[in-house]
Amino acid sequence: MKKIGIIGIGNLLRKDDGVGIVLLERLQKQKKKFPKNIEFIDGGTGGMNLLHLLAQFDTVLLIDAVDFKGRPGDARVFSLKDIQSQKKSVMMSTHDPDFLNLLRLSQELKEIPEILVIFGVQPRDVSHGMGLSKEIETVLDDLYLKLQKEIQDFVK
Amino acid sequence: MSKDFSVHVEHVTRVEGHGNIILDVKNGKIEKLEWRVVEAPRFFEAMLRGQQYNELRSITSRICGICSIGHSLASLKATEDALEVKISEQTAMLRRLAIHAENMQSHILHIGYLVAPDLFGVGSVFPLIGTHTDTVLKIVKLHRLANEMSDLICGRTIHPIRLVIGGFSLVPTEKQLVKLKSQLEEARTLTTDIATIIHSVADSLPDFTRETEYIALSSDDEYALYDGVINSTDTGKHPAYRNYQAVMKEFLVPQSSTAKYAKHARESYMVGALARFNLNSDHLHPAAKEVANMFGLKPINYNPFMNTIAQLVEFSHSIEDSLYWIDLLLERGVREEKPVKVKVKAGRGVGIAEVPRGILVHDYTLNSKGYCTKANCIIPTNQNHANIQLDMEKLVPEILERPEKEIELTLEMLVRAYDPCISCSTHYLDVTFV
Numbered sequence: 001m002k003k004i005g006i007i008g009i010g011n012l013l014r015k016d017d018g019v020g021i022v023l024l025e026r027l028q029k030q031k032k033k034f035p036k037n038i039e040f041i042d043g044g045t046g047g048m049n050l051l052h053l054l055a056q057f058d059t060v061l062l063i064d065a066v067d068f069k070g071r072p073g074d075a076r077v078f079s080l081k082d083i084q085s086q087k088k089s090v091m092m093s094t095h096d097p098d099f100l101n102l103l104r105l106s107q108e109l110k111e112i113p114e115i116l117v118i119f120g121v122q123p124r125d126v127s128h129g130m131g132l133s134k135e136i137e138t139v140l141d142d143l144y145l146k147l148q149k150e151i152q153d154f155v156k
Numbered sequence: 157m158s159k160d161f162s163v164h165v166e167h168v169t170r171v172e173g174h175g176n177i178i179l180d181v182k183n184g185k186i187e188k189l190e191w192r193v194v195e196a197p198r199f200f201e202a203m204l205r206g207q208q209y210n211e212l213r214s215i216t217s218r219i220c221g222i223c224s225i226g227h228s229l230a231s232l233k234a235t236e237d238a239l240e241v242k243i244s245e246q247t248a249m250l251r252r253l254a255i256h257a258e259n260m261q262s263h264i265l266h267i268g269y270l271v272a273p274d275l276f277g278v279g280s281v282f283p284l285i286g287t288h289t290d291t292v293l294k295i296v297k298l299h300r301l302a303n304e305m306s307d308l309i310c311g312r313t314i315h316p317i318r319l320v321i322g323g324f325s326l327v328p329t330e331k332q333l334v335k336l337k338s339q340l341e342e343a344r345t346l347t348t349d350i351a352t353i354i355h356s357v358a359d360s361l362p363d364f365t366r367e368t369e370y371i372a373l374s375s376d377d378e379y380a381l382y383d384g385v386i387n388s389t390d391t392g393k394h395p396a397y398r399n400y401q402a403v404m405k406e407f408l409v410p411q412s413s414t415a416k417y418a419k420h421a422r423e424s425y426m427v428g429a430l431a432r433f434n435l436n437s438d439h440l441h442p443a444a445k446e447v448a449n450m451f452g453l454k455p456i457n458y459n460p461f462m463n464t465i466a467q468l469v470e471f472s473h474s475i476e477d478s479l480y481w482i483d484l485l486l487e488r489g490v491r492e493e494k495p496v497k498v499k500v501k502a503g504r505g506v507g508i509a510e511v512p513r514g515i516l517v518h519d520y521t522l523n524s525k526g527y528c529t530k531a532n533c534i535i536p537t538n539q540n541h542a543n544i545q546l547d548m549e550k551l552v553p554e555i556l557e558r559p560e561k562e563i564e565l566t567l568e569m570l571v572r573a574y575d576p577c578i579s580c581s582t583h584y585l586d587v588t589f590v
Binding site for chain 2: 048049051052055101104105108109
C-alpha cells in the first residue's frame with residue numbers, strides 16, 4: 001500500500017501564513033474518514049527537515065500559503081511540473097523562499113515522492129500576529145471542502 | 157590609503173536569529189564598529205516563574221529549535237538538583253546519547269548548510285547541489301542520521317518528549333540500538349569524506365588570531381558534554397557549580413539592548429566547540445583527533461574561524477562516543493526503568509551542560525509546593541557576543557585595505573563561525589527609572 005502524506009506548512013504566528021496548519025488541524029480531527037495509509041503531518045515552517053519528511057512518502061499533498069497573485073482566499077493546486085515551469089513568480093512561500101531548491105535537492109537524492117501536489121491558498125496578510133485575516137476566515141469552510149475533494153481525487 | 161566607506165549588514169544571513177554588523181570608516185579610520193543584537197526579548201525566565209517543577213523542561217525546550225535537547229537536559233539537571241533526584245546509570249548513558257545526537261544534528265547543519273557556502277564561494281547551499289552534488293548528498297545523509305538518532309532516543313527530532321525528571325518515559329529497544337549502531341558505523345566513512353572535502357577548501361578560512369579566554373565544562377573521565385566542572389583556559393577549574401555567576405558575569409551594552417553579554421577574567425570569553433577542544437582535546441576519541449590533525453588544529457587555538465573545524469572534530473567524536481555508549485548499553489542489557497519518583501520540596505538547583513554552541517546554565521528556585529519562584533538561564537551565544545565584538549575590533553584594522561565587499565564577507569564569516577543562536581540569547585531587561 002502506498003504511503004500518502006498530507007503535510008500542512010506555515011507559521012501560525014504570521015496570520016494567513018498559518019492557513020496550511022489551520023486546514024491540516026481540521027483534517028486531523030476528521031482523519032477517521034480517510035483511508036489508513038494517509039498520514040496527516042504538521043510540517044511547521046518546513047526548512048531542511050521537510051526534505052527528510054518528503055523522503056518518507058510515495059505521494060504527498062502539501063498545504064501551504066502561496067502567493068500566486070490571486071485574490072485572497074483563492075486556492076490553486078499545483079503539480080511539481082507546474083511549479084518548476086513557472087518558477088518563483090508563482091511559488092512564493094513566505095517562510096521558505098528556497099522551497100523550490102529544496103525540492104530540487106529531494107530530486108537529486110532520488111527520494112522525492114512519485115506524486116507531489118501543492119494545495120496553495122493565496123494569503124492576504126502575512127504580518128506578525130495570530131489568527132487568519134477576515135478574507136481567509138470567511139472562505140475557510142469552502143477551502144476545507146475543496147481540499148477534502150482534492151484528497152479524495154488524490155487517493156483514487 | 158585613506159578611504160570612506162560603510163558596511164551595514166542588517167540581519168547577518170545563515171545564522172539563527174537577527175544580528176547586525178555596523179562599520180563606518182572615515183579617512184581610513186574606524187569611526188564605528190559594532191556587533192548589534194536586534195532580536196526581540198523572549199521573556200522565558202519570567203515565564204517560568206509560577207510554573208510547577210514538572211513543566212519547566214517542556215517550556216525551556218522551546219527556547220531553541222536547534223538546542224532543544226540541550227535546554228531540556230540542563231533544565232532536568234537543574235530540577236533534579238533542586239529536588240535531590242539521583243538518576244540511574246542507564247539514564248546517564250542514554251542522556252549522553254541524546255546530547256551526542258543534538259551535537260551531530262547542529263554541527264552538521266552549521267558546517268554543511270551554513271559555512272560550506274562561504275568556503276565554496278557561493279551564497280547558500282543550494283547552488284552547491286548542481287556543482288558539488290555528492291558533497292551535499294553526504295551532508296544531508298549525516299544530518300538525517302542525527303535527526304533519526306534524536307527521534308529514537310528522545311521521541312522527536314526536536315523538542316524531546318521522552319526526557320523526563322528522573323529518567324526516560326520510554327527507552328529504545330536493544331533492536332533499535334543495534335540498528336543505530338550500524339548506521340553510526342556507516343557514517344564514519346561519510347564523516348571522513350566530509351572532513352576531506354572541507355579540508356580541500358579550508359584555505360578560505362581567514363588566518364586570524366586573537367588571544368582570549370575559553371570556558372567549557374571539563375571532566376577527568378571523558379570529553380565533557382553532559383556533565384563536568386566549569387573550566388577556564390585562564391583560571392582553571394571552578395568546581396562550585398552553583399556559584400557559576402562568579403565565572404559568567406553578565407552585563408549589558410547599549411547597542412544590543414535585549415541580549416545580556418558576559419565576561420570573566422578578561423573583557424570577553426568564548427564558548428562552544430573551539431573552547432571545548434582547547435580545554436578537553438586529550439579526551440577526544442582517536443578518530444576525532446585524526447580529524448583535528450588533518451587541519452593542524454592544536455590547543456590552544458586562538459582563531460575563532462576554526463570553531464567550525466572544532467565542530468567537525470566533535471562530530472567525529474560524537475559518532476565514536478555514541479558507539480561506545482551503545483555497546484555498553486547492549487552489553488548490560490536495556491532495562492525498562494521507571495523514572496525516579498520525586499519528593500517535592502523547596503530548594504535551588506543548577507544544571508549545566510555543554511550544548512552545540514557552548515556551556516549552558518539553568519538555575520531554578522522552587523518553593524515548598526514545587527513552583528518555580530526564580531529562574532536564570534545563561535545561553536551560550538550570550539557569552540560569545542562580547543568576544544565577537546572584540547574579534548571584530550582586532551580583525552577590521554588588519555583587513556581595512558581590502559575591498560569593501562571582502563571586508564563585509566569576512567565579518568559575516570566571523571559571526572557565522574560562532575554559529576550564533578541569537579534568538580536564544582535575548583532576554584528581558586530590568587529597568588529602573590530614576
